[in-house]
Amino acid sequence: MKKVVTIGLGYIGLPTSALISSNDILVHGVDINPDVVDTINKGKIHIDEPDLENFVRKSVERGKLSASLKPVEADIYLIVVPTPFDKNNKPDISYVKDAIKSIINFLKEGDLIIIESTCPVGTTEKMSNLIFAKRKQLKDKIFIAYCPERVLPGNIMYELVNNDRVIGGINSKSTIMATKFYSLFVKGNLHETDARTAEMCKLVENSSRDVQIAFANELSIVCDKAGINVWELIELANKHPRVNILNPGCGVGGHCIAVDPYFIISDFKKESRLISEARKINNFKPEWCLKKIHECIEKFQRTKNKKPSIAVLGLTFKPNIDDLRESPALKIAKSLNTKNTYEVFFVEPNVNYVKGIKLTELQKACIKSDIIVKLVNHREFLELDLEKKEFIDFCSQ
Numbered sequence: 059m060k061k062v063v064t065i066g067l068g069y070i071g072l073p074t075s076a077l078i079s080s081n082d083i084l085v086h087g088v089d090i091n092p093d094v095v096d097t098i099n100k101g102k103i104h105i106d107e108p109d110l111e112n113f114v115r116k117s118v119e120r121g122k123l124s125a126s127l128k129p130v131e132a133d134i135y136l137i138v139v140p141t142p143f144d145k146n147n148k149p150d151i152s153y154v155k156d157a158i159k160s161i162i163n164f165l166k167e168g169d170l171i172i173i174e175s176t177c178p179v180g181t182t183e184k185m186s187n188l189i190f191a192k193r194k195q196l197k198d199k200i201f202i203a204y205c206p207e208r209v210l211p212g213n214i215m216y217e218l219v220n221n222d223r224v225i226g227g228i229n230s231k232s233t234i235m236a237t238k239f240y241s242l243f244v245k246g247n248l249h250e251t252d253a254r255t256a257e258m259c260k261l262v263e264n265s266s267r268d269v270q271i272a273f274a275n276e277l278s279i280v281c282d283k284a285g286i287n288v289w290e291l292i293e294l295a296n297k298h299p300r301v302n303i304l305n306p307g308c309g310v311g312g313h314c315i316a317v318d319p320y321f322i323i324s325d326f327k328k329e330s331r332l333i334s335e336a337r338k339i340n341n342f343k344p345e346w347c348l349k350k351i352h353e354c355i356e357k358f359q360r361t362k363n364k365k366p367s368i369a370v371l372g373l374t375f376k377p378n379i380d381d382l383r384e385s386p387a388l389k390i391a392k393s394l395n396t397k398n399t400y401e402v403f404f405v406e407p408n409v410n411y412v413k414g415i416k417l418t419e420l421q422k423a424c425i426k427s428d429i430i431v432k433l434v435n436h437r438e439f440l441e442l443d444l445e446k447k448e449f450i451d452f453c454s455q
């Protein structure tokens with residue numbers, strides 16, 4: 059039976075390793091973080107993901123999964139390391155390069171290398187060149203492919219098995235070999251293409267979401283100026299059989315939709331004008347929301363001759379999750395927290411603690427406030443008692 063080495067044991071690498079090893083394939087996971095390695099070898103996990111600990115514990119107990127700081131010789135290598143951005147929104151593929159360098163000396167004829175990290179177009183080719191520059195004799199004798207990951211955190215163990223996958227090799231033999239490998243543990247359809255198309259496919263999926271959300275966000279700003287209720291407008295426009303406008307919100311956050319478009323923008327600046335503009339619109343939306351909140355506060359002070367107290371509902375980057383990464387709602391909340399001369403109550407039912415922000419229970423915050431601002435459409439906020447309150451809703455349906 060073939061042996062797999064996974065480089066990177068984070069949110070994607072660990073569930074992938076756990077799933078593959080649960081299919082009786084020997085997996086050796088590698089991570090540069092010693093705490094991660096120790097935790098996994100104890101059959102435990104360092105990230106929050108339903109079902110994952112069960113998979114890891116069983117695989118470790120059965121001797122099918124182990125972790126270490128260094129790679130070992132294997133037949134299949136999966137690269138699942140981070141691809142962050144620098145301050146100028148340029149992607150940094152140095153982790154992928156380091157991961158490839160760490161396995162170069164182990165490679166032998168017939169091996170398969172698959173990159174799963176989200177990467178700029180052309181990265182798989184670049185990594186192939188890196189390998190063949192050092193190991194010329196392996197040219198055309200090993201298989202290299204790209205297969206992006208599109209799982210939703212919180213549902214990873216299900217989606218790893220059931221989602222369709224796009225698989226693109228540096229040549230058709232590589233595509234075929236990689237597809238054969240995924241067919242061992244994926245039930246979704248496996249779609250074959252070339253490496254560049256597979257790389258672009260991942261970037262386009264989230265860019266497409268970003269552009270559609272930007273359209274909705276732009277509409278909300280236009281409608282506000284035109285004195286039109288954007289929610290009613292979208293509901294009516296969506297009665298058209300071929301129109302499906304998304305809901306506006308207070309911006310776009312998280313680590314995928316708000317990030318992946320920059321992989322395209324940084325390499326295709328002149329050509330990706332719509333994608334670039336969508337990013338700007340979605341980045342601007344929290345600022346616009348803040349301006350609307352301040353206008354409401356000023357109006358309240360003018361007409362009621364007193365300072366209002368405010369309830370801010372929702373801080374995560376989307377409804378009904380506990381993830382605050384790149385959250386536009388959190389950005390708005392932080393700004394209200396620092397600049398205020400009025401009392402602000404922050405409500406986030408999905409987390410217990412937010413650094414620098416004091417959380418208040420929903421009912422108490424609403425009773426004590428004059429103005430209620432809804433930033434995230436959590437299920438807890440669907441029925442609010444708004445009697446005698448000013449209500450600003452940036453995310454209704």
Ligand SMILES: NC(=O)c1ccc[n+]([C@@H]2O[C@H](COP(=O)([O-])OP(=O)(O)OC[C@H]3O[C@@H](n4cnc5c(N)ncnc54)[C@H](O)[C@@H]3O)[C@@H](O)[C@H]2O)c1
Binds near residue numbers: 089175314
């Ligand atoms: N998290 C998601 O929901 C998601 C979804 C789709 C795609 N992706 C992409 O998958 C890739 C991995 O993301 P993630 O969320 O798993 O990242 P992560 O930060 O959770 O995990 C990456 C792990 O790689 C380790 N690492 C870094 N360099 C290494 C090296 N040279 N050798 C061994 N280990 C190394 C880190 O210590 C870390 O534990 C990224 O490119 C990301 O964009 C993530």
